[in-house]
Amino acid sequence: VDGKKSDSKNIIYNWRRNYSALPQLSGYGKQAISIRMNYLSNQENITLESSDPRDGSTAKSNLSLKTFNPKIIFYERDAVLGTKYSSALIDSVSVNEADKTIVAEPYFVSPANLLSNDLTFNWSINGSSIPTPERKNAVILRRGEETGAATLKVAIESVSKLFLELSKSITIQLE
Helix, strand or coil: CCCCCCCHHHCEEEEEECCEECHHHCEECCCCCCCCCCCCCCEEEEEEEEEECCCCEEEEEEEEEECCCCEEEEEEEECCCEECCCCCECCEEEECCCEEEEEEEEECCCCCCCCCCCEEEEEEECCEEECCCCCCCEEEEECCCCCEEEEEEEEEEECCCCCCEEEEEEEEEEC
16 A cells, blocks of 8 residues: 555455445455446446555555447367467358368356356257257368358357347358
8 A cells, every 4th residue: 555565454445336335345354356247237336445554554446347248259279279269250261171160259258167057059050950069169060062151150048147148150161
């Protein structure tokens, strides 16, 4: 506090959420909090005031937390290098090898653990459902005798959160 090192357990932390005191989360040594965002609000204002009663020094900081709409981004997974997060698949992807793995990464979705039973992934090609793969967020496209374009779609839903539904499509070029 005030540029001096102090032991955090000797500091009094006073937390506020949207300008209302949080006495149950405040006090000696309470240097971190965990809150659940309000689904009906797109922003939460958090204020922290800290003080060291031994020397009277104080500090104050404000933070605005914003919510984001969930979205899905597609990536290609390489057998050797893993998921290529450096280059998202925007509109289309070519399937010119024997097989290609496409990964659907949901962002700003809770739970973040994709293996959770709370999230269901429904995959389809040209509107026809395909089996959900072992790893729910990745599908292997195998090149067959067909050529041309097809639409790959994934729809993600939460079993426990009423309004969490999102989907995204990408065109696959079969060569």
